[in-house]
Amino acid sequence: MRFMVLVKATKDSEAGIMPTEQDFAAMGKFNEELVKAGVMEAGEGLHPSSRGARVRFSGKQRTVIDGPFAETKELVAGFWLWKCASLQEAIDWVKRCPNPMPGDSEIEIRQIYGAEDFGAALTPELRAQEERLRAQVATQAKG
Incomplete structure (x- = not known):
């Protein structure tokens, strides 16, 4: 099963506050564990x-709305694509994740359709x- 793991935005992430060197190191270590376990496909x-x-979209009409967007809790600050045996395995991995934000934060897990x-x-x-399209994308990613 494949899952999209969504790191929800916070006021800090929407303000462009970047993680510290320590935050990057902790997340890098976690990402390394995901890769070694064969879980992480992208992030x-x-x-x-x-x-x-x-x-x-409304019928044939398209309207462009420029950011920023008001509802921070509805926004995504980052993502992973993971391959896990079950939703529970994905949950277990997220529980091991360092907090991706300086304060309270939330990560959402959604299974990808097959x-x-x-x-x-x-x-x-x-x-x-x-x-055919998936194969073409994979080939383009390598080149």
Whole structure:
């Protein structure tokens, strides 16, 4: 199973306050453990929402909304992609994580859909297209 692990934003992260050297070292050690265990597929921190945008869809209309966005608790400050045997394994890893923020913080864990989750709507042709695109992405990532 694959999981997206979302580090929720805080007032500090939205203000652009960077982690300390000690924070980076602790997170680096944790990330090393994830990689050695074969869990981590990717992970990145995100700039504050003041440097981002949202696109709202309404029928055929698209509206761009520039950041910052008001609801800090709804924002993501970083993420990992993990491969775990179960949600409980992902929870166990998160419980070992150093606090990603200077104060109180929250990490959300969400399972990523697999092709098997979509049933008949993902026809063999669409499944083949998806597999081709994933292979192309993997090749581009190597080069």
